[in-house]
Amino acid sequence: MMALLEVTNISHTFGGLQALADFNVTLNDGDLVGLIGPNGAGKTTVFNLISGVYRPDQGRIVFAGQDITLWPSYRRMAAGMSRTFQNIRLFKDMSVLDNVRLGAFAHYTYSFWQIVGRTASFHLQERRLTQEALAMLARFGLAGSAQAPARNLSYGEQRRLEIARALISRPKLLLLDEPAAGMNQAETLELVALLRDLHREFALTIMLIEHHMGVVLDLCQRVQVLDFGSTIFAGNPQEAQQHPQVLEAYLGKEENGEHGHAIAEP
Ligand SMILES: Nc1ncnc2c1ncn2[C@@H]1O[C@H](COP(=O)(O)OP(=O)(O)OP(=O)(O)O)[C@@H](O)[C@H]1O
Ligand SMILES: [Mg+2]
Structure with a gap:
């Protein structure tokens, strides 16, 4: 093998x-x-x-x-390949949900014209990504905090959020x-x-x-x-x-x- x-x-x-x-x-x-x-x-x-x-x-x-x-x-x-960092690296002012969605950039590929044109497939990918991110947050017991800024989470929760973000790219x-x-x-x-x-x-x-x-x-x-x-x-x-x-x-x-x-x- x-x-x-x-x-x-x-x-x-x-x-x-x-x-x-x-x-x-x-x-x-x-x-x-x-x-x-x-x-x-x-x-x-x-x-x-x-x-x-x-x-x-x-x-x-x-x-x-x-x-x-x-x-x-x-x-x-x-x-x-995906990783987490010894010193937590979250976007502290962004929502918990957006932090996870950002982890998917390796997975979801928007072309320039899709973003500018906000095409149907862009919206579909957006919706799918949000659903996947919410499901991932639920897996980590963080769904209730999805809309809160990441800085509001406890230290242990922030560590879990980092792992959730690392996993969203599958x-x-x-x-x-x-x-x-x-x-x-x-x-x-x-x-x-x-x-x-x-x-x-x-x-x-x-x-x-x-x-x-x-x-x-x-x-x-x-x-x-x-x-x-x-x-x-x-x-x-x-x-x-x-x-x-x-x-x-x-x-x-x-x-x-x-x-x-x-x-x-x-
Ligand atoms: N960017 C850097 N510039 C200079 N020296 C560095 C740098 N990063 C690490 N080092 C040094 O390299 C060695 C290994 O560091 P490393 O961070 O890999 O250790 P570690 O095993 O992860 O330690 P810890 O358990 O403290 O996290 C240490 O002596 C450290 O001081
Ligand atoms: Mg180290």
Whole structure:
């Protein structure tokens, strides 16, 4: 079977800093894989390289059989990739509904003349998109807030809205950067259940960066652990928790007084 995503030996430096070195990952259809590691390990950099925010200094990224290493972000989205951001990126003054509708731009293609002429097919696409966005909001328990500005939502709701927006383009691959960050325990448990359902319903392949080990253990079939830009473990999430190098990576960060995230955290 052809892999959905094949990342081979990608590296990235910022100035003199090697943020990521020789990173490899293969995702098959339906995989749900965790990417973990202490602060600054290079996790978000991996997502930025896969989604086309940055170009790798070296290496290759193949998605759905095409070499996308040099493609711009929008082209990757149109090919079936979608992501959320560690720092929530919503249009806070726009309505919740419009935030979701905007996520569909990779999916719905209006030509210039359709928009200017407001043709029948433009109106039909508009109506269909609004219906789909409302259905998506309902799925995320946000339908009641559809007309409210996004800034009125609680933090946990804003995180859910970001995922709803990422899904409206019907991606094959979903990259989630700390979806449970800032959520309380109850919200986190709800999110885990929701992600499990969405993964099945939408036939998604998911790569998930997450500091809550409970989320990773509950959801992920495999996990990859980064430390200082290098992969120090790849395999079973339960085994990762016991692995000496992984424990040391997290412990080292705590001894240095950084706000490391304990691997055994519930
Ligand atoms: N735009 C940038 N310019 C310079 N350095 C950067 C930039 N983005 C990230 N870095 C550095 O690259 C390294 C990896 O950062 P990255 O954001 O990928 O880590 P992370 O694993 O996502 O960390 P966190 O858990 O804190 O989100 C860090 O040392 C970071 O300071
Ligand atoms: Mg990060």
